[in-house]
Amino acid sequence: MPLLNFTVIRGRTAEQTRQLLDSAHRAVVEAFDVPERDRYQIVDVREPDDVVALDTGLGFERTDQLVIIQVVSRTRTTEMKQRFYELLAENLRRDCGLDAKDLIVSITENGDADWSFGAGRAQFLTGELT
Structure with a gap:
């Protein structure tokens, strides 16, 4: 965890999509200090x-390379979120050629009782995960 939902416009190859996911995951691991297999x-x-996806008055021109990422996560500090946004934009520019104006991110926070990773248990509450 966190859970990332990507909305993209048709046209990327499987390899391009995988690069997008890998680059985003590196940002999650670094900014939120989560284990590599927490994906x-x-x-x-x-x-x-x-x-x-308009520009909220910011003057951004979006393209068909638009990526919208909805993140569901335990609570993170403002600093962690800011670092995530920066790393994500940097990684996607470097690895995927994505202009930061084509990146929209929204984070929704929830608590430990809101996660079950399987076996019918809330592992953060049972102590199986911390």
Whole structure:
């Protein structure tokens, strides 16, 4: 955990999608100090007309390379979130050629009782995970 949901516009190859996921995971590991195998990612591929992502008045011109990432996570500090945004943009630019204007990220926080990783137990509550 955290769980990352990616919304992308159709057109990336499987290799490009994998690079996107790998680059994002490196940002998660570094910024949130989670183990390497703490990786949960879902990709939702959409047609161009299925996604509307304007610029909130910031003057950004979006392209068909747009990536929207919804993160569900335990509570993180403001500093950790800021570091995550920076690392994510940097990694995706370097590894995928993604312009930071084509990156939208939203983080939703939840608590330990909101996670079960299997076996019908909330592992943060049972002490199996910390």
